[in-house]
Structure formats: structure tokens, C-alpha cells
Amino acid sequence: MSTTLFLLSGNSKNIIAAHNLPHDTTVIPFSEKQLLSLRSTISLIRTTPTDTVVFGMKKLSLQRYHQILKGVLLLAGKTSGFLADETGMRSAYSPLRTLLVESVILATEIIASCGIVLQAWIRLRLRALTEKRGAQQ
Amino acid sequence: MKSIFLRTDFFGHLNTGGSFSHIGGFLDGMKELGHSMTFTASAECYPSGKYDFRHIPYPFLYKNFPEIPCLAYNNTLQKHIPSLIREIQPDFLYQRHSEFIYTPSKIAKQHSLPFILEANNSEWWWKKNWANLFFDDILRRCEDVHFHAADAIMVVSEVLKQDLVRLFDLPPEKIHVNPNGVDIHTFTTDIDSNAFFNSLPAELQQRWEGKTLCGFVGTFGEWHGVEVLAHSVVHTIRENPNIHFMLIGDGKLRGNVEKIIAENNMQHNITLLGTVTHHLVPAYLSLCQILLSPHTENTDGTVFFGSPTKLFEYMGMGKAIIASAVGQIADIIKDGHNGVLVKQRDPVDLAHAIIRLTQEHELCQTLGKNARHDAVTTYSWKHNAQRVIDVVNSL
Known part of the structure; x- marks a missing residue:
């Protein structure tokens, strides 16, 4: 069983030790920026000859893109993997859960995010108008 | 209140x-x-x-x-x-x-x-x-x-x-x-550096034994001048191979620093400690004779607008400080009084200042004493x- 660690942040040695990953784990530096190009990221994961894919990071709770990372694993056809941090915390990946649960969460987030942006845009304009008017009076 | x-x-x-x-x-x-x-x-x-x-x-x-x-x-x-x-x-x-x-x-x-x-x-x-x-x-x-x-x-x-x-x-x-x-009770001159040194892993003790240590703490951001610092190591050890650099912290430019170290084969002259628990930082700094703050102006050419916490922590430690003359740093550090100012982005100037201070022990003590005084009374x-x-x- 081969394992590849895609390192988003933190120290690869600490992550390998914290999760008892095999000593011959291949470490590939990876960045959030690469995720902006989903197609090439999926292709990178797909063409990496490995059984288990681990996305490593300093702290799981500080890492964004959980669902997107799992979606990438799914689209790359990977069946085994997880998100892991230096403190020993991990977020499990299962293709079925990603398809049925995580994708719904992601879709909900996309819709809610549009609402949040619109809300902020309206609120800020209104505040600027009312506070400017208040200052003039 | x-x-x-x-x-x-x-x-x-x-x-x-x-x-x-x-x-x-x-x-x-x-x-x-x-x-x-x-x-x-x-x-x-x-x-x-x-x-x-x-x-x-x-x-x-x-x-x-x-x-x-x-x-x-x-x-x-x-x-x-x-x-x-x-x-x-x-x-x-x-x-x-x-x-x-x-x-x-x-x-x-x-x-x-x-x-x-x-x-x-x-x-x-x-x-x-x-x-x-x-x-x-x-x-x-x-x-x-x-x-x-x-x-x-x-x-x-x-x-x-x-x-x-x-x-x-x-x-x-x-x-x-x-x-x-600065927390003047934590960053203080009262730390037993010998006891701390003896508690370190044997590998670090061997590495640092008998060396003059120059320390740096930071998150390796663009404005911290870590690349300038790494380049200055080459010039410094050419003049005095007994000087060793201790860098505490981690961040965006750490990879660049590691690259500069590898390219110049300086692995034996510099130790990248990575992130260190906050309460241990003063103990590590207490091992150093000189502390470095090689900040740079902003990448777009505008003036450095920060107020580096590390600078005040260095002052609290009562150590000789070498800092770049940028933004507020040039107001806080008075050249020759509570530290030494160098040109920003100039590894040679930084190296010269380091070499000079390692040769002037008394000056180091005076600078450190004045820096500690300023930390306690103002900062x-x-x-x-x-x-x-x-x-x-x-x-």
C-alpha cells in the first residue's frame, strides 16, 4: 500500500509521525493556489501512482476547502484518503459520503455564500449612505 | 473600567x-x-x-x-x-x-x-x-x-x-x-541561560557549544527580511566562522531561506528551529549575544508601517540589537545607544554590523542595558x- 502526502501547510515529518504514516510516504508540496485550477489538480492526483492520498496541513480547523479537497479525491477516482494535521486530527474521506453528504453541504455553502456577499454589499452601501447623511446633518 | x-x-x-x-x-x-x-x-x-x-x-x-x-x-x-x-x-x-x-x-x-x-x-x-x-x-x-x-x-x-x-x-x-x-517579566535579563542550554538536546548543544549566537524570531513574512538575513550569513561566516545563526519561526519565505542556505552550503552555520512554543522563546533568545531585526520596506516601495513585537521583546531581553533603519524601527532604535541600525536589504552592511558587535563585547552590554531600560520605562x-x-x- 503506497501513501502520498500532499502538503498544504505545516511540517511533513510532524504529520507523518502524528498519523503513523508509512516511512516511505511520498511528500508532494501543494498549495491552496493550485486548487484554483481544479482540472490540473484533479489530473495531478489522478496521475499520482498511490493507493492512499493524504492532504496534510498545520491545523485542520484552520484549513479551508475541506469539501473541495474531498471532491477532488472523488473526481480523481481515489477511494482511500483523508485530511490530516500536525496535531493528529484527521477528517475521513469516503467516496459515498462525499457524493451524498459533502456535495450537498458544498452546494448549500455556495448558495449561502452568494447571499452573504449580497447582504454585505447592500448593508455597506446603506450604511455609507445613512452615516454620510448623518454626518452632514 | x-x-x-x-x-x-x-x-x-x-x-x-x-x-x-x-x-x-x-x-x-x-x-x-x-x-x-x-x-x-x-x-x-x-x-x-x-x-x-x-x-x-x-x-x-x-x-x-x-x-x-x-x-x-x-x-x-x-x-x-x-x-x-x-x-x-x-x-x-x-x-x-x-x-x-x-x-x-x-x-x-x-x-x-x-x-x-x-x-x-x-x-x-x-x-x-x-x-x-x-x-x-x-x-x-x-x-x-x-x-x-x-x-x-x-x-x-x-x-x-x-x-x-x-x-x-x-x-x-x-x-x-x-x-x-513587551512583557518585561517574561522577556527579561533574569533567565538562567546556562541551565536552559544544558536542558537542550545533545545535538543542539554540540552545534552551539562555544559559538557566538545571533538570533532572529519571526513569521518569515515579506517584511521580515529573512532572505537578506540568510544572504548575510555567507558574508559573516567568511569573516568569523565561529558565529552561528539561530532562526525561530516558520512561514511563507522559509522555503526561500532553506534554498539560500543549501545553495551556499551553510547548513552548519545556521539553525532553523521552526515554530517554538511561545514560553520558550525568551530562553532561546537568552542564549544569543546579538538579536536581529532585518526588516525591509514594503514590496511596493512604500515605507514599512509595522511596529514589530519582536523588536520590543529583544529590548526586554537586554541584548545588543541590530535592526534595519526602516519606519518606526528607526525611531525606537537610536543608533549606538540601544542598538545598531543598518541599511535595509543590505546583507553586507548587516554582516559588518554583526562582525563588529561580536568583537565589541562591552558595547554589546551597554546597548543591551539601554534597550532594557527603554523597554521597562516606555514599551x-x-x-x-x-x-x-x-x-x-x-x-
């Missing part, structure tokens, strides 16, 4: 770096002055029970897109802060400014409370120049509205004050300069907190 401190950034967990020291130091300073301050953040990063802490977590749903969680956190604050105000009955609301947060000023106004905003930069400017910014117009408007609504803005340097006045057309009289500070966190209280009282 009673008040509420709002830490509103996404990275509430972070327990290293300048922001961690800054917030903790300020809260300690307020406590020392006898004021009660309730601290809110998205995670508890200080030892449990140290402060009156209230957990206001970021919303669970927004985890996949940048900037959105911060925008959504405005709603979370709007939900939690009013009830906290009713409970605490504070005399003022204090927020450490962070990206896309614009509601605290409105909440303060709704409750007729003075609102003090601590701005360590313009996030809009910072992200435009140094990071990825997706919602440019919204962030600009967030800061414009929030800065104008604040009753007073505390900034760390005069340069930053002028920047905010220029960028947001703010009245200069509402912006107050309050440099960072402790108690002084920092007092400057905020003075501003609140003047409103």
Missing part, C-alpha cells in the same frame, strides 16, 4: 506570532492597570482561565471559499455581542481590526458605547499587495465604513497613521499612535494599555 476585546479574525486558534503576543500583552497590561476586559475570539488560544474568555466561533457552514467566512462572521457578532454587552455592561468596546468585519462599530453605536478600533494595517491594502483579494470593492467599503464609524483608531506607527489618513480620508486627530510592547504592555485608557478618557 470594564470593556470587551473583540478578536474577530478567522485564525483565532493561532498561538504563535506577533498578533498572539500583542493581544495577550495588551490584555495583561489592562489587568495590571486594574481594568477588567472580557476577551472574545473564534477559539481560545491562551491558557484556560487566564482571561475572561467568551467563545464566538466562526459559522460552521462557510469553510470552502476565502473571505466568505469573515463576511458571515458579521452576522455571528451581531447575534452574540449585544447579549454580552447587556451582561458585562462595558465602558467601551475594543476591536482588533480584521478583514471584512464591519459590524462592531454599528453594535457599539446601537448601545451608545465608545468604539476603539486597533488597526495594525489596512487589510485592503495588505491583501492587494501581498495576498489574494477576491472581493476588492467590498473589503474597501468595509474598512471605509468601519474606520469612519470608530470613535478612535489605535495604530502602531506614525507611518500607518499617515497611510490610513491618505487611503480613507480620515481625520488625523482620531488616529492615535500606540507602538507595540511595556502596561504602558501600551495606559495609552488606550487615556484615549478612552479623552472621548
